[in-house]
Amino acid sequence: MPSHDPIRFNQTTLEGRELDYIRQAIEQGHTSSSGPFSHKVEELLVTAHDAADVLLTTSCTDALEMSALLLDVEPGDKVIVPSYTFVSTALPYARQGAEIVFADIEPDTLALDPTSVAGLLDPAVRAVITVHYAGIGGDVDGLISVMPDDVELVEDNAHGLFGRIGAKTLGTFGRFSALSFHETKNFVCGEGGALVLRDEGDVDRAHILYDKGTNRRQFFLGRVDKYSWQDTGSSFGMSDVSAAYLLAQLEQKEIVLAKRRAVFDAYVEHFSEVAPRLGLTLPSVPDDRSPAYHMFYLLCPSRSVRDTLLAGLAERGITGTFHYVPLHSAPGGRKFSSRQYDCPVTDDISGRLIRLPFHNALTTEDQERVAEAVVTILEGLT
Numbered sequence: 001m002p003s004h005d006p007i008r009f010n011q012t013t014l015e016g017r018e019l020d021y022i023r024q025a026i027e028q029g030h031t032s033s034s035g036p037f038s039h040k041v042e043e044l045l046v047t048a049h050d051a052a053d054v055l056l057t058t059s060c061t062d063a064l065e066m067s068a069l070l071l072d073v074e075p076g077d078k079v080i081v082p083s084y085t086f087v088s089t090a091l092p093y094a095r096q097g098a099e100i101v102f103a104d105i106e107p108d109t110l111a112l113d114p115t116s117v118a119g120l121l122d123p124a125v126r127a128v129i130t131v132h133y134a135g136i137g138g139d140v141d142g143l144i145s146v147m148p149d150d151v152e153l154v155e156d157n158a159h160g161l162f163g164r165i166g167a168k169t170l171g172t173f174g175r176f177s178a179l180s181f182h183e184t185k186n187f188v189c190g191e192g193g194a195l196v197l198r199d200e201g202d203v204d205r206a207h208i209l210y211d212k213g214t215n216r217r218q219f220f221l222g223r224v225d226k227y228s229w230q231d232t233g234s235s236f237g238m239s240d241v242s243a244a245y246l247l248a249q250l251e252q253k254e255i256v257l258a259k260r261r262a263v264f265d266a267y268v269e270h271f272s273e274v275a276p277r278l279g280l281t282l283p284s285v286p287d288d289r290s291p292a293y294h295m296f297y298l299l300c301p302s303r304s305v306r307d308t309l310l311a312g313l314a315e316r317g318i319t320g321t322f323h324y325v326p327l328h329s330a331p332g333g334r335k336f337s338s339r340q341y342d343c344p345v346t347d348d349i350s351g352r353l354i355r356l357p358f359h360n361a362l363t364t365e366d367q368e369r370v371a372e373a374v375v376t377i378l379e380g381l382t
């Protein structure tokens, strides 16, 4: 086997003025939260979502924690989440004492299945949290049509910034949506997130929770003559140094999306023809969806083929990865739910899905090497 440089699964890249901006943030002297770079990023994200407000947080997990506090989720409440997701989709609500209810996903978009959700609704359900897996919009209309009016929709939009369903941007359907700027996401600043507020009525309280339970913002806006402790909260704010890094990334939005789209399309090109013969399924993008191109995955015919493929790629210096381990059967999932759940699509997909190397700087040559390796390994099995 010829020796090659390793092909990494993910790699962060400088896309523009990151280093200049970080330097400026430090020199300006306002390096804590709510500084000049933070305001620019917030403005950009408010515009992108036509939002009432956006608050930059230290992570997507934190942004979802804020949503749990804003909804006053408490013991006795239930929150429905997909089983096929990252822990952070469920944890913030579990931490507030809610009972977690696990719904299954649709076999095509791998997002929350409205039929599964409909079967789990009862009067204790306060919220449904949806994830646009891989940056491909889920069936939000279907979800809304089964949800009673007093149940809130929250979008864990860690994968989907700038994706769309029809003309509507992902993250604008729910009362709250949460973004991630973790180093593994499309736009990065190390660790970071944002809470997007759709409703004007949530803005004042969100800022109080954000500022350690104080009405500090109202003081700075001149609405009160001193600020004091008002409510629950925490220290959720992103450093302006991180916001400087993030602004530079978001300024290159079109370029980053184009690079990621090119990687996605090239994989589709490589695999479309051979997929039926090799028993592979490619990601399904419904006609009315514009993805955010967060990742590229393949569904293998079985778990053993997937595991063989992962091992074969590793031998060739290529890092592929599996993805979510179902939450409904994980120790934490059982701890925060009151009964066992059946999520057959989640179990099936989790066992068969492999993610291929995907990042802004992945070269055409490296992608060819990945595709050839996948085909060689799978052909060797037959």
Ligand SMILES: *Cc1c(COP(=O)(O)O)cnc(C)c1O
Pocket: 058, 059, 060, 061, 062, 085, 086, 088, 089, 131, 156, 158, 159, 179, 180, 181, 182, 192, 193
């Ligand atoms: C990455 C991710 C998160 C967590 O994001 P952090 O910013 O690391 O807290 C939450 N949900 C999903 C679906 C994710 O992929």
